[in-house]
Amino acid sequence: MTAEASLRQHDAVVTRLRHFLDALASAAPDEQSGERLRHDLARWTEDLRRYAVPESRRYYGRSPTLASAGQATTPWYVVDEATPPERLAGRASFGTFFLGGRGAAHGGTIPLLFDELFGWLANSEGMPPSRTAYLTTNYRAVVGIGRPLTFTAWTDRVEGRKRFLRAELRDGDTVCAEADALFVTLRPGQP
Numbered sequence: 001m002t003a004e005a006s007l008r009q010h011d012a013v014v015t016r017l018r019h020f021l022d023a024l025a026s027a028a029p030d031e032q033s034g035e036r037l038r039h040d041l042a043r044w045t046e047d048l049r050r051y052a053v054p055e056s057r058r059y060y061g062r063s064p065t066l067a068s069a070g071q072a073t074t075p076w077y078v079v080d081e082a083t084p085p086e087r088l089a090g091r092a093s094f095g096t097f098f099l100g101g102r103g104a105a106h107g108g109t110i111p112l113l114f115d116e117l118f119g120w121l122a123n124s125e126g127m128p129p130s131r132t133a134y135l136t137t138n139y140r141a142v143v144g145i146g147r148p149l150t151f152t153a154w155t156d157r158v159e160g161r162k163r164f165l166r167a168e169l170r171d172g173d174t175v176c177a178e179a180d181a182l183f184v185t186l187r188p189g190q191p
């Protein structure tokens with residue numbers, strides 16, 4: 001299989017998994033269905049273990065051209081405009097899997113999205129790797145499950161090894177959340 005075909009296959013499986021997680025989070029299956037599900041999941045888990053590869057060869061979370069970088073465990077997002085390391089802009093949506101309560105996204109999943117966006121902004125191609133030192137989120141309005149959202153993330157300033165980043169998440173004209181973060185470039189030998 002070509003690398004391109006493998007990437008397409010990964011994207012299709014992750015999309016399916018995302019729908020599965022949303023369905024699982026919404027469902028209360030009967031005993032028989034629950035048992036069948038447990039059995040099927042166990043079988044697929046064993047099957048996939050045979051195909052384990054080192055981190056550098058994985059698609060999951062490492063595929064910037066795919067939605068959510070090829071992950072089902074972050075809120076869905078796509079980058080529409082990218083001028084790294086200056087700016088990223090795109091669309092996002094939180095499925096039922098990310099529900100906190102009363103129709104709103106879980107508070108911990110919003111910084112997850114921001115950390116993801118900042119990670120790509122601060123670790124674009126050719127840049128030395130960096131890690132989040134802090135990430136502060138201000139929750140301005142609830143993020144509704146299933147709502148079409150937009151985001152912008154940008155580099156505010158750079159001071160030596162320190163990259164100060166900012167982002168906002170909007171539902172139409174409403175700013176739902178804002179974040180600021182410090183990413184620190186790693187020194188040689190730092191994990």
Ligand SMILES: CCCCCCCCCCCCCCCC(=O)SCCNC(=O)CCNC(=O)[C@H](O)C(C)(C)COP(=O)(O)OP(=O)(O)OC[C@H]1O[C@@H](n2cnc3c(N)ncnc32)[C@H](O)[C@@H]1OP(=O)(O)O
Binds near residue numbers: 061134161191
């Ligand atoms: C490696 C990447 C692979 C990439 C692969 C490709 C995939 C790309 C997509 C990735 C998408 C998701 C990527 C998400 C990115 C994470 O989520 S990374 C995981 C979460 N973060 C961590 O685990 C970090 C844990 N902490 C650390 O490792 C270390 O504390 C740090 C952040 C590297 C800094 O340690 P250090 O290098 O010893 O820093 P140090 O010399 O003490 O400080 C440097 C400067 O930063 C300041 N500073 C440090 N920490 C702080 C702080 N918390 N508050 C304020 N100032 C601070 C210091 O005061 C100092 O300032 P100056 O004196 O120079 O003015």
